[in-house]
Every structure is written in structure tokens, then in C-alpha cells.
Amino acid sequence: MPITFDTLSIGDAIDGPRFAVSRESIRLFCDASLDYNPLHLDDAYMKGDFGKTNFGGVIMHGMNNFGLISRMLTDWAYPAGAIHRRLETRWLKPVRPGETIRPTGIVKSKQTTAKSRWVLIDVTVQNQDDEKVAIGEAMVEFPLAAKAG
Amino acid sequence: MTSEAGDAMTLPAAAKDFETDFWKDANLRKIWDEIVPGEPRKTLPYTLTQEAIALYCRAVGETNPLYLDEAAAKAGPFGGLIAPPSIHILLMFACTPADDWMRSPGTVNAGQSWTYNIPARPGDTITLTARALDKFIKRERLFVVHDNVFFNQHGEVICSGRGQTIRPM
Numbered sequence: 001m002p003i004t005f006d007t008l009s010i011g012d013a014i015d016g017p018r019f020a021v022s023r024e025s026i027r028l029f030c031d032a033s034l035d036y037n038p039l040h041l042d043d044a045y046m047k048g049d050f051g052k053t054n055f056g057g058v059i060m061h062g063m064n065n066f067g068l069i070s071r072m073l074t075d076w077a078y079p080a081g082a083i084h085r086r087l088e089t090r091w092l093k094p095v096r097p098g099e100t101i102r103p104t105g106i107v108k109s110k111q112t113t114a115k116s117r118w119v120l121i122d123v124t125v126q127n128q129d130d131e132k133v134a135i136g137e138a139m140v141e142f143p144l145a146a147k148a149g
Numbered sequence: 150m151t152s153e154a155g156d157a158m159t160l161p162a163a164a165k166d167f168e169t170d171f172w173k174d175a176n177l178r179k180i181w182d183e184i185v186p187g188e189p190r191k192t193l194p195y196t197l198t199q200e201a202i203a204l205y206c207r208a209v210g211e212t213n214p215l216y217l218d219e220a221a222a223k224a225g226p227f228g229g230l231i232a233p234p235s236i237h238i239l240l241m242f243a244c245t246p247a248d249d250w251m252r253s254p255g256t257v258n259a260g261q262s263w264t265y266n267i268p269a270r271p272g273d274t275i276t277l278t279a280r281a282l283d284k285f286i287k288r289e290r291l292f293v294v295h296d297n298v299f300f301n302q303h304g305e306v307i308c309s310g311r312g313q314t315i316r317p318m
Contacts, residue, residue, distance in 0.1 A: 017210055019209075019210060025208070028207065028208045029208045029209075030169075031204060031208070032201075032204045032205040032207065032208035032209075032239060033205070033208070033238045033239050033241075033242060034167055034169075034239060034242035034243055035238075035241075035242055036169040036170070036171050036252075037171055037252070037254060037255070037256060038171060038172070038254045038255070039254075039255065039256075039257070045254070050255055050257065050315075050317065050318075053257075061258075062257075062258040062259075062260075063235075063238045063258060063261070064208075064209065066235060066238065066261060067205075067208070067209035067233075067235045067238060068209055068210075070209075070233060070234055070235035071209055071210065071211050071233070071235075074213065074233060074234065075213065078213065078215065078226075081226070083265070084234055084265060085264060085265055086262070086263065086264045086265065087234075087235075087262070087263055088260075088261070088262035088263075089260055089261055089262070090259070090260040091258065091259065091260060
């Protein structure tokens with residue numbers, strides 16, 4: 001059954017893809033995003049302190065979380081003729097090579113405005129130990145005319 | 150220009166002419182004390198290619214035919230290939246010069262919010278207007294708030310976003 005605005009309920013879950021984080025996946029993300037910050041490449045550099053923080057080794061780009069959440073939302077929205085309109089995120093924990101992360105979403109509320117219909121979604125990214133590494137909130141638009149654009 | 154040995158071989162299409170050594174020119178970049186909220190950042194137009202979109206898709210595991218399969222995309226709701234909304238992750242670095250402070254080694258991303266208007270498409274020439282909007286100190290960390298808007302060659306807004314980074318000390 002395709003999702004529709006009317007049949008969605010508060011609390012409905014959205015499953016996202018599992019993603020294995022490795023040095024290779026991080027390096028590929030550097031190439032794809034052009035973000036070559038040594039945080040993601042240089043172990044020697046990452047042994048040092050950053051103000052009050054010590055990461056102990058290279059970490060995944062926070063925006064890799066963002067990209068995965070976005071992938072979950074568009075894969076969910078497009079088949080319904082809906083549009084991913086907004087995503088706000090906050091990182092809670094650094095992600096390191098060897099971890100497996102996975103975004104999920106839960107429908108938080110539905111809102112009708114003068115010209116459209118909106119679904120608000122709480123999103124979470126968890127690692128293999130069910131620790132939250134990122135949280136956020138998304139908005140998906142379900143246009144009145146069933147046409148994306 | 151010569152590049153570091155080995156680098157040229159692995160450099161992807163998106164990174165042609167892109168300096169991947171973020172230490173180089175590090176001393177040219179503004180530190181927290183020098184960043185003036187409200188002052189426009191220097192930006193560069195960038196032509197988005199299908200190759201760059203495909204590479205980004207591979208990095209996050211995107212398989213949607215709207216991004217990758219021209220025939221399927223043509224028959225779909227957008228009438229042609231589009232980039233995933235989160236392509237702004239690439240555009241942020243593609244549209245800023247090497248001396249931009251977003252590249253300062255040790256810049257830590259603390260969170261972002263983005264709003265999407267229309268999709269970017271392969272072949273688009275994309276421009277960015279960007280500035281720091283605010284800066285503050287919290288728990289002994291130096292924060293900057295950025296605001297960014299990406300436009301296509303028709304002057305249409307693709308997406309707009311706000312981010313916070315913790316600046317290296």
C-alpha cells in the first residue's frame with residue numbers, strides 16, 4: 001500500500017538503510033563531498049586534543065548521517081508523490097570506522113496549511129549498540145495536487 | 150599546477166582543480182576572532198555534473214533511479230535527472246574557495262538545518278550566497294552560525310540552510 005497523507009498516523013515508523021562505516025567509506029565521502037578535513041583522514045592529527053574534546057582517531061563526517069537520513073526520507077516520500085522539504089540535525093556522538101549506523105523516523109504530527117499538507121518526522125541515527133549518534137526533525141510535504149515538483 | 154605525488158591518480162571528477170590538502174593555505178583562513186557575522190563570504194560558481202552526482206550517490210548508498218537512470222528519470226515526476234536534496238553537502242565545498250574558513254582543519258560540524266525548494270540537476274551552474282550570521286562562545290567552545298543559499302543558473306533557489314560549526318582553537 002502506498003503511503004497517503006490521510007492514512008498516515010502519528011507514531012508510524014520509517015525504516016532507513018543500515019550503513020557500514022569504514023575508512024574506505026569515509027574516504028569515499030571525502031571525495032564525494034570535497035570535505036577533506038583531516039578529522040576524517042589523519043590519525044596522527046586526531047590523537048591530539050580539540051579544545052576539550054579528544055576523538056582518539058579519525059571520525060566519520062557528521063554530514064554522512066545527514067545524507068543517510070535524507071536518503072531514507074526521499075525513498076519514503078517519492079513513491080507517495082511527496083517531497084522532502086526540510087531536515088534539521090544535531091550530532092550526539094562521533095562515529096568511527098567499524099561502526100554500523102542506521103537512521104529511522106517516527107511520524108510526529110500532521111499539519112494542513114492554506115495550500116498544502118505537511119508531515120513532521122522525528123529522526124534518529126543509532127549505531128550497532130543502539131546508541132543515538134544523531135537526532136533531528138524533518139518535514140515532508142504531501143502536495144494537494146498529486147504532483148511532485 | 151603540480152599536485153602531491155599519488156593524489157592526482159585518485160582524484161575524482163568532482164575534485165578536479167580542488168586542493169585536497171586542507172593544511173595548505175590554512176594560514177590564509179579567518180579564525181573565529183576574525184570572522185565578521187553578516188559579511189558575505191567569497192564564493193565560486195560550480196557546474197554540477199552527473200559524474201559528481203553519481204559519486205555522491207555511491208558515497209551514501211543512494212540508488213534511486215531519479216538520480217542515476219536517465220530514461221527512468223525522464224519518465225518520472227521531474228522530467229529528467231535530478232540530484233538528491235542533500236547534494237548541498239558537496240556544493241558547500243565546491244562553491245567556496247581554498248581560503249574559506251569552512252576548510253580550516255579541525256572545524257567540527259555541530260548540526261545543520263536545510264530547506265529544499267527545487268532540485269539541482271546535472272548541468273546546473275550553481276551559485277552560493279553565504280555568510281556567518283552569528284558567533285558565540287559556549288562551554289569554552291567557539292561557535293559560528295552560517296547561513297547559505299544555493300541558486301541555479303535561472304536565479305531559482307535550490308535550497309537554503311543554516312549550520313553551526315565549532316571553530317578550531
